[in-house]
Amino acid sequence: DGGITQSPKYLFRKEGQNVTLSCEQNLNHDAMYWYRQDPGQGLRLIYYSQIVNDFQKGDIAEGYSVSREKKESFPLTVTSAQKNPTAFYLCASTDGPSTGTDTQYFGPGTRLTVL
Amino acid sequence: GIQVEQSPPDLILQEGANSTLRCNFSDSVNNLQWFHQNPWGQLINLFYIPSGTKQNGRLSATTVATERYSLLYISSSQTTDSGVYFCAVVKTGGYNKLIFGAGTRLAVHP
Numbered sequence: 001d002g003g004i005t006q007s008p009k010y011l012f013r014k015e016g017q018n019v020t021l022s023c024e025q026n027l028n029h030d031a032m033y034w035y036r037q038d039p040g041q042g043l044r045l046i047y048y049s050q051i052v053n054d055f056q057k058g059d060i061a062e063g064y065s066v067s068r069e070k071k072e073s074f075p076l077t078v079t080s081a082q083k084n085p086t087a088f089y090l091c092a093s094t095d096g097p098s099t100g101t102d103t104q105y106f107g108p109g110t111r112l113t114v115l
Numbered sequence: 116g117i118q119v120e121q122s123p124p125d126l127i128l129q130e131g132a133n134s135t136l137r138c139n140f141s142d143s144v145n146n147l148q149w150f151h152q153n154p155w156g157q158l159i160n161l162f163y164i165p166s167g168t169k170q171n172g173r174l175s176a177t178t179v180a181t182e183r184y185s186l187l188y189i190s191s192s193q194t195t196d197s198g199v200y201f202c203a204v205v206k207t208g209g210y211n212k213l214i215f216g217a218g219t220r221l222a223v224h225p
Contacts, residue, residue: 031211037156042119042201042215050210058212088156094211101146101165101205104213106158 003027004107006091011112013078013085021076021110023091032074033092033104036060043090049074078112086114117142117206121216128192128223136187136219138202146205147178148213149187153198161187161200192223 004025013019025032031050035043045058049068063082068074078085090109094102118141128134138147149161162169162176164185169176173192178185189196199220203213 033211033213040217042217043203043213044215045212048210048212090156090158092213096211102211103148103160103163104203104211105160106150109156111156 004091004093004105006089006107006110008110009108011110013112013114015114016080018077018079019112021078021089021091021112023074023076023107025072025074025091025093025107027093027095027105028071029093029095029105030071031094031096031102032068033094034058034064034066034074034076035090035092037088037090037109046076046089085112087112117144117204117214119202119204119214119216121200121202121219123219124217126219126221128221130192130194130223130225132192132223133188133190134192134221136189136200136202136221138185138187138204138216140183140185140202140204142183143207144180144183144204145207146211146213147185148203149176149185150201150203151196151198152201152218158201189221192221194223194225197221197223 007022033048034046047066049055065077091107092104096102166180199218203215
């Protein structure tokens with residue numbers, strides 16, 4: 001089946017550790033996105049990538065890093081510099097790169113908890 | 116930046132009732148999507164509707180872009196409709212950067 005997969009589903013991290021969240025899509029989509037959701041709130045954009053080997057900061061990029069070495073993969077690293085990393089992280093993708101008129105499809109998410 | 120406001124923030128319904136959810140946005144958009152987030156966190160696409168009216172079963176949506184609002188109608192609600200409904204927009208010229216509202220939390224009781 002075509003879709004977006006994220007792993008792990010749940011992740012626990014000790015303070016001071018970096019962790020990497022996986023996002024893979026087999027939809028052959030050009031653009032991919034990472035969002036963060038805090039309890040009772042909407043989603044906020046962390047990073048996005050319109051094409052392989054290129055990515056741009058979103059609204060809350062501080063403390064996060066990404067890479068886009070392959071079209072189907074867009075991993076997110078939550079670094080120790082992120083002050084409050086406990087949240088629900090969602091990955092998304094769109095077919096078109098930048099017109100703004102494409103439907104975004106979301107993965108099932110990763111719940112990160114810092115102990 | 117563009118502001119997205121959803122109302123009401125919370126809604127409780129008896130099974131079988133109808134409801135209307137509203138999304139107001141502060142600037143012109145070329146993309147508006149409605150999502151349903153289920154209890155497990157999965158975001159499910161309901162509508163891509165930057166303008167006009169669409170229907171899908173018991174759900175329908177209308178966007179009046181010139182007046183900067185969108186409405187989501189749920190008819191004959193079922194307990195499986197429970198969850199959070201989000202409206203998200205892309206400002207005209209804003210690439211694919213979706214800006215989300217805070218959501219409407221819907222609880223449908225049997």
